[in-house]
Amino acid sequence: MKKKIIIGIITFIVLIWIISFIKAKSTPKIALIDIKGVIADYKPTLRYLNIAQKDSSIKAVVLNVDSPGGAVGASQEIYRAIEKLRKKKPVIVSMGNVAASGGYYISSAANVIYANPGTITGSIGVIVQHTDLTDLLNKLGIKINNIKSGKNKDILYPNHKLKPEEAKLIKETIIDVYEQFLDAVVKYRHLDKEKLRPYADGRIFSGRQALKLGLVDKLGNLQDAIQEARKMIGKEGKNAVVVQIGEEKSFIERLLKNKINLDLGLQSGIYYLLSF
Numbered sequence: 001m002k003k004k005i006i007i008g009i010i011t012f013i014v015l016i017w018i019i020s021f022i023k024a025k026s027t028p029k030i031a032l033i034d035i036k037g038v039i040a041d042y043k044p045t046l047r048y049l050n051i052a053q054k055d056s057s058i059k060a061v062v063l064n065v066d067s068p069g070g071a072v073g074a075s076q077e078i079y080r081a082i083e084k085l086r087k088k089k090p091v092i093v094s095m096g097n098v099a100a101s102g103g104y105y106i107s108s109a110a111n112v113i114y115a116n117p118g119t120i121t122g123s124i125g126v127i128v129q130h131t132d133l134t135d136l137l138n139k140l141g142i143k144i145n146n147i148k149s150g151k152n153k154d155i156l157y158p159n160h161k162l163k164p165e166e167a168k169l170i171k172e173t174i175i176d177v178y179e180q181f182l183d184a185v186v187k188y189r190h191l192d193k194e195k196l197r198p199y200a201d202g203r204i205f206s207g208r209q210a211l212k213l214g215l216v217d218k219l220g221n222l223q224d225a226i227q228e229a230r231k232m233i234g235k236e237g238k239n240a241v242v243v244q245i246g247e248e249k250s251f252i253e254r255l256l257k258n259k260i261n262l263d264l265g266l267q268s269g270i271y272y273l274l275s276f
Contacts (some may be wrong), residue, residue: 029234029243030229031061035078038273039070039102042077048082048245053088058243059236060090060229063110064222069102069123069273072177079184082109090232094225095119095216100204101273104215108185111232113216114225115207124185125202126178127271128170131169133158189214 031052035045052061063082069075075196086109093099093110100123107113107121115121137159139145155166157237182200186193191214197205199205199213218224230237 006225012106021250026250027057028233028240029055029058030226030233030237030240031055031058032064032226032242032244033061033066033246034066034244035103035106036064036066036096039074039078039106044246045078046081049085051080051245053085058089059233060092061085062092062222062225062229062242063093063107064096064225065093065099065103065107066096067103068100069105069271071102071271072126075102075105076180076184078106079109080261082106086111090229090234092229093223094220095121095207096222102271103129105181105184108189108215109189110188112218112225112228114218114220114222114228115210115216116221116244117206117208117219119207119208119210120204122199122205122215123202124181124196124200126174126181127273128156128174129163130156130170131158132161134161185215191215258268 024137033045033048033052049061052058052138082091090112091110093107093113095103095107095113095115096119098120099107099115099151100121104121104124144159146157148154152158152166152169155162155170178200182193182196185191185200186196195215205213207216207219211219218228220228230240233240
């Protein structure tokens with residue numbers, strides 16, 4: 001008798017779990033994905049976007065962007081993933097404190113962009129740094145020899161004094177990457193590239209200024225972006241639940257990670273990054 005009761009209880013629990021699972025899978029959802037801090041390790045973000053794309057119960061995605069930008073390659077990886085996602089379901093960006101340079105780059109791929117009036121955005125441009133320590137090394141009597149396969153291999157090394165022709169080579173690469181930035185923005189912002197160019201000189205804008213330039217679509221906060229998502233998915237939007245995709249990190253964890261990314265990143269590489 002006891003055995004039958006135990007089996008009955010287990011069967012009941014399993015049935016409840018199955019019903020709850022089916023209900024959860026059928027309930028329309030709006031996915032919320034945070035993209036915060038310096039853009040360097042793009043793989044977690046790609047994973048979250050892929051989850052949102054494959055889950056049929058997720059009808060729209062809201063990206064909460066709070067980033068000063070970061071590495072060019074990482075920014076382009078995320079931009080491309082958003083491009084693929086928007087073919088399946090609406091993508092709405094909510095800009096937080098900062099969505100500049102690479103942060104704006106990835107945002108520009110969304111269907112709709114919200115910014116707060118005081119959000120810092122824009123900073124459309126490319127930067128690479130070269131630190132010249134040759135005079136200091138000479139004063140200290142330190143001699144470092146670079147054994148290289150080609151004459152330009154150590155252009156950005158700190159023990160190498162940058163020559164005009166070398167600076168020209170770097171500038172040509174930067175301009176090419178800069179043009180890629182402009183092309184990415186105008187693709188979905190529907191702006192004229194040459195009209196955008198005078199404002200794409202690295203300057204920052206408030207959210208209100210960005211709205212006037214057509215860089216963002218609407219002024220509002222995260223709740224407004226979620227409401228926009230509800231409207232865009234139609235009848236299902238009324239009963240849609242908001243689900244967070246990704247791991248929530250503490251402020252201290254994000255701060256330490258961003259500092260490490262900046263310390264390592266600024267040693268070399270080309271960046272869509274807001275200048276501090």
